[in-house]
Amino acid sequence: MAFIKDESEDLKIDETFRVKHEDTEEQTDLMALKEESEVLNETEDKDHNFINGEISFSCSQTEKSSSRKRDQKTGRSYFTCQQCGKSFNRTESFKRHMRVHTGDKPYACQQCGKHFSQRICLKRHIRIHTGEKPYTCQQCGRSFTQLGNLGVHMSVHTGERPYTCQQCGKGFNWKGTLHCHMKIHTGERLFTCQQCGISFAQKGSLNRHKKIHTGEKPYTCQQCGISFIEKGTLKRHMRVHTAEKPYTCDQCGKSFNQDEKLKVHMRTHQGKPHTCPQCGKSFSQKRNFEDHVRIHSGEKPYTCPQCGKRFNYKRHFEDHIRIHTGEQPYTCSQCGKSFSQKRNFEDHVRIHSGEQPYTCPQCGKRFNYKRHFEDHIRTHTGEKPFTCQHCGKCFSRKGSLNRHMRVHTGEKPFTCGHCGKSFGYKAALKYHMSLHI
Known part of the structure; x- marks a missing residue:
């Protein structure tokens, strides 16, 4: 398989960096220094054991004393930070380290004004503006702005996942991704939107969510x-124009332009190993199986924090949340129309493709919407599952029941723009409008 996971070049890797170090840039700077030193061939600062006396050394940036020790064998002096105990063999290395404690950021980007504690971090940041990507994968040719990002990307080819969740056994190729995953088990959501109150496990997710409110x-x-809204969505969209299909099934060779489509396709090879013990229905995904079991148990573990409504399916809960947020994450690449639910988005796409995957087994009529197909089937079976709670009348379609309910409620949602008269049915308004012509 050419690619197992949608790396989207620097996008998802950078997100991992943000998740791990967003609020502790000092740690990010240290990591960047360690990575870049491999390229710049700088000497790594390491801890040492000492056996001689101490000489006082004062750092002007911290106004605190450090201990200076001398190695008897080499005669070289070492400076030890009194705050964290780390030692250095050069004055400049020690001063650079002290900025971690003082918060001093003397290096400023001339383009955006962002400050950094180390020159090498500024150099790395500058590449965002210049577009420079000096680190290239020798296997697939993808380039990256940071050496660490290239290292994470290489696990796509090697399959290495050194970080394993102790609770569920899932493996990850990046430690930050494991930390994010652990919040699924702990339920930790520290980042809350001040406008709508929805909380997120990652700061990056909150930042993306805020764009829904700002537009x-x-x-x-x-x-x-x-x-x-997201750079990754744009990259996926670009494949519509380039016809690129980087995700290939290693069993049959079929290629796809999205990682999710490949995952769906792979289920055709895997079968349905998860079977419900109560009704015998089988599922290809464990998540869908677990959701199904709740139909029998009646369990509804997902509760809306705004209105209290409860759901047994996580995807139904997520769809519902978007009613409050107004989020529409599914965007048609052909016309730009957005949708809050994936099902509605997939139905819409078939308008452009002309695909009609639902075929009536009795009369052969085809449909592009599953709900239209299900409504049609009832014309053959005579089934009327939708019942009016007021008068007991039954209907084969939910829309028909909704229209009938206006008889009892007196609701008249269709208003004439000429005379202001209202009607309970759209057809009645259309007939009335013809009288004005």
């Missing part, structure tokens, strides 16, 4: 002009 879509396709 910000900073990533624009240069070919068709459609804009997106």
Whole structure:
């Protein structure tokens, strides 16, 4: 398989860096220094054991004393930080380290004004503006702005996942990703939107969510002009224009332009190993199996924090949440229309493709919407599952029941723009409008 996981070049790797170090840039700077030193061939600062006396050394940046020790064998002096105990063999290395404690950031980006505690971190940041990607994968040719990002990317080819969740056994190729995953088990959601109150496990997820309220879509396709909230969404969209299909099934060779589509396809090879002991229904995914079991148990573990409504399916809960947030994460790459639910988005896409995957086994009529197909089937079976609670009348379609309910409620949602008269049915309004013509 060419690619197992959608790395989206620097996008997802950078997100991992943000998740792990967003609030502790000092740690990020140290990691960057360690990575870049391999390229710059700088000497790594390491701890040492000492056996001689101490000489006082004062750091002007901290106004605190450090201990200076001398190695008897080499005669070289070492400086030890009194705050964390780390030792250095050069004055400059020691001063650079002290900025971690003081918060001093003397290096400023001339383009955006962001400050950094170390020159090498500024150099790395500058590449965001210049677009420079000096680290290239020798296997697939992808380039990256940071050496550490290249290292994480290489696990795509090697399959290495050194970080394992102790609770569920899932493996990850990056420690930060494991930390994010652990919040699924702990339920920790520290980042809360001040506008709608929804909480997130990751700061990056909150930042993306905020764009729903601001309407910000900073990533624009240069070919068709459609804009997106996330850079990764734009990259996936670009494959519509390039016809790139980087995700290939290693069993049959079929290729796809999205990682999710490959995952769905792989289920055709895997079968359905998860079987419900109560009704015998089988599932290809464990998650769907667990959701199904709740139909029998009646369990509804997902509760809306805003209105208290409960759900037994996580995806139904997530769909419901978007009613409050107004989020529409599924965007049609052909016309730009957005949807809050994946099912509605997939139905819409078939308008452009002309695909009609649902075929009536009795009369052969085809449909592009599953709900239209299910409504049609009832014309053959005579089934009327939707019952009016007021008068007991039954209907084969939910929409028909909703229209009937207006008889009892007196609701008249369709209003004439000419005379202001209202009607309970759209057809009645259309007939009335013809009288004005």
